[in-house]
Amino acid sequence: MIHFTKMHGLGNDFVVIDAISQQIALTPDHIRFMSDRHFGIGFDQLLLVEKPVSANADFKYRIFNADGSEVAQCGNGARCFARFVHDKKLTAKQDITVDTDAGQLVLRLDEQGLVTVNMGIPRHAPAQIPLRATEESRFYSVEVNDNEKAFGAVSMGNPHAVLQVNDVRTAPVAELGAALENHAFFPERANIGFMQIIDRQHIKLRVYERGAAETMACGSGACAAVVIGIEQNLLDHDVSVELPGGALKIHWSGRGHPVLMTGPAVSVFEGKIEL
Numbered sequence: 001m002i003h004f005t006k007m008h009g010l011g012n013d014f015v016v017i018d019a020i021s022q023q024i025a026l027t028p029d030h031i032r033f034m035s036d037r038h039f040g041i042g043f044d045q046l047l048l049v050e051k052p053v054s055a056n057a058d059f060k061y062r063i064f065n066a067d068g069s070e071v072a073q074c075g076n077g078a079r080c081f082a083r084f085v086h087d088k089k090l091t092a093k094q095d096i097t098v099d100t101d102a103g104q105l106v107l108r109l110d111e112q113g114l115v116t117v118n119m120g121i122p123r124h125a126p127a128q129i130p131l132r133a134t135e136e137s138r139f140y141s142v143e144v145n146d147n148e149k150a151f152g153a154v155s156m157g158n159p160h161a162v163l164q165v166n167d168v169r170t171a172p173v174a175e176l177g178a179a180l181e182n183h184a185f186f187p188e189r190a191n192i193g194f195m196q197i198i199d200r201q202h203i204k205l206r207v208y209e210r211g212a213a214e215t216m217a218c219g220s221g222a223c224a225a226v227v228i229g230i231e232q233n234l235l236d237h238d239v240s241v242e243l244p245g246g247a248l249k250i251h252w253s254g255r256g257h258p259v260l261m262t263g264p265a266v267s268v269f270e271g272k273i274e275l
């Protein structure tokens with residue numbers, strides 16, 4: 001029997017499991033079953049809370065997409081992680097350091113119940129995203145569905161491509177998102193963002209996520225869109241990102257600095273499942 005908590009960050013939903021007090025051995029098939037919204041529990045990602053790897057960290061944070069793939073970053077999940085370990089009294093710290101497969105994050109729960117995550121320093125080099133490109137560029141382009149598509153790309157610990165669109169409501173998220181997610185240009189696939197610039201401090205964004213399809217919100221996607229928008233000189237350093245599930249505040253001071261993301265994290269229900 002596995003005890004879990006169902007949570008969400010702006011509608012990007014998660015099953016969160018304390019894998020410190022419970023012995024967990026999940027296969028990709030287990031994860032795909034649990035993520036199924038008809039035959040399982042239903043989630044975009046599954047988050048495991050584990051013992052830290054580094055001496056200075058409080059926990060290890062592991063992330064699995066609905067398709068069973070393990071990945072190294074999930075921004076909305078990081079906020080829920082902070083709320084989970086706080087509510088379960090696994091820590092009394094306000095600033096929580098977690099190890100991930102892409103480095104460390106620092107999570108801060110504030111008095112209003114919002115969580116600010118230091119999402120780390122963006123990676124721009126093609127080999128770090130990764131991309132099948134030799135030169136770094138503010139705009140890449142590939143042919144997809146017989147059309148040339150231009151986009152910015154960055155890693156927040158996971159790969160993101162961001163296209164600018166005139167209106168997110170009419171953007172071809174499902175079709176173009178799926179085609180680009182699996183394009184050969186991305187050796188490890190990619191999360192695909194569709195960004196509408198409102199002004200230099202406000203964007204609207206929809207994200208077709210790697211391994212989960214379109215979600216109500218994508219925290220690392222919001223960070224990636226702001227970084228790419230700043231790199232393309234379209235945005236200032238503090239941006240409100242409006243996603244279908246709600247808004248995130250993103251701050252980035254520029255190259256060599258970490259991205260800070262602030263937003264809510266909600267627990268919905270407790271459950272248990274027999275696999």
Ligand SMILES: N[C@H](CCC[C@H](N)C(=O)O)C(=O)O
Nearest residue numbers: 074075076158209210219220
């Ligand atoms: N689909 C992402 C992981 C979840 C990211 C998203 N839920 C977030 O809030 O950052 C990937 O495969 O890299």
